[in-house]
Amino acid sequence: MSTPEAEVSPETSDTSKMQVSDEVVIRIKDMHKWYGAFHVLKNINLEVNRGERIVICGPSGSGKSTMIRCINRLEEHQQGDIIVDDVELTNDLKNIDAIRREVGMVFQHFNLFPHLTVLENCALAPIWVKQQPRAEAEATAMKYLERVKIPEQADKFPGQLSGGQQQRVAIARSLCMNPRIMLFDEPTSALDPEMIKEVLDVMIELAQEGMTMLCVTHEMGFAKTVANRVIFMDGGEIIEQNEPHEFFDNPQHERTQLFLSQILAH
């Protein structure tokens, strides 16, 4: 695991501005999910307040990606409730659309659209989902591309960019929809080590601006810097959750201790 804390720049690790409000934006209650007969998520209960930065970790196959993918209905849950921004996630397409407009997602493999330029990738959803005029959508896209520090790549195709640049474009693309919640599904796992930092820096800035974030990652340095809660999952259950200091220094559960000893010792 490549998780040296030195990767996080000192000037960006100022967490004082990050405020957590009392407003609950995601409420998951007694949620279960099965793949066929396989019980992947067991009795998930989670409340996320506005402005929270939550890091979800756990061994592979523990259900952490599946859980955050349930939040925007990329995966369907079979039992329990998921309420995002007061909208309950049901089979009602209207609700799903409403939630997807509020929730941005960044994937492990970027999932940029290879046949569109970087700018078109970013402007696509605002134009078609929010019916923004093209010029306005492209101006917004440029603004976010500047924020992730690659405005000069706007006219290139994703295939011409490095992995780190592609992931930053993917983040900008999500931000263009002006989401109130961001989901990150292992955003740095497919990147070369020297590119991880540029992506994490963007994510840290986002956290400092008060974005509500749920992030599946093994970047423990990131967790210590920006997370206000770390969740450990194993076997489809939430085993333990705590604020980062307590989580890393004083893990309560045996399985958490084992996991941490495995990823931190090398």
Place this chain on the structure above:
Amino acid sequence: MSSVVEEGKTYEPGTYPDLPPPPSTVGIVGWVRENLLSSTTNIVITVLTLYFLWVILPPSINWLFLNAVFEGASRDECRAIMREAGASGACWAFIGHRFELFVYGFYPVEERWRVDLSFILMLAAIVPVLWDKTPQRGKMMIGSALAPFVIGWLLIGGFGLETVPTDKFGGFMLTLVIGVTGIVGSLPLGIALALGRQSHLPALRIVCVVFIEFIRGVPLITLLFVASTMLNYFLPPGTTFDLLLRVLIMVTLFAAAYLAEVVRGGLQAIPKGQIEAADAMGLKYWQSMRLIILPQALKISIPGIVNTFIGLYKDTTLVIIIGLFDPLGVGRASLADTKWQGLSTEVYVFVAIFFFVSCIAMSRYSLYLEKKLHTGH
């Protein structure tokens, strides 16, 4: 680290200049050495190819052009001219005499301007579709969308034009009518079938699968016979249903079934993450398909799609079996003329050239399109 030495010059590390490549590896000489003479095997193949061309090309050119007779009133005249010259070649005079029949079939002579105009309209309508740098492409596309209706009206008549029954259609004009209608109609239908086959609605999926498997499982000729005879059993008694229209429908359905499978292959090659990203951004199903999935899937499928189109285009000659006069039908009828007996080679070579030119154009265009749409590494 030591300095690098080249032709007596010394450079400090990191300052070595970009030198031109050796002269023997660039230009025509370089290309010939690299591509024709790079190894013993390559040299043998090059020599064999040259020998083969030497054997094939001169006689072909002689027969096609140099010794060919372009004017004459009958085969005997052709023969006489060739006997005088002491060489044998093609008797193109025959084709010249029958040229109008080859192009228009039995379309009334005084109405043939309508076919010519339709052909020009078709070319004009194709330009904005195939060439994305057409000025005012959006507006031109509207014209392209309307063109089939105008062409249909021009060819069939009615509404102020004299009606020409479709059994007068023939020759290359018939080939183009069937081929172009089949291509234009089968692509959207094929895409719809491919999407339907991947649908998560079981009823829709089953309908599409049954349709595709049935049509693919039956020879086109059988379908054409069904079109020419059987359909009457299914239609209310007394309905007359134009034979050409039935053929158009059958050819379109046939090509659509094949296209559906080609496009499905393309759809399966698109990573699941693409649709997930589109979903996560809130795009609707049809938006994701139109903006994200199909542009990529169709791009991958271009070779297969064009392959199907070329197959369809050539299969239009099968309509000869149900009594329509496509170029082969016209050719066969012409050969029955006692004045021109025994010239089947000329007829079939001529028809072959027509099909070859059409098909090579499609194939070249598909290569251009593939290159243009290539965006990644």
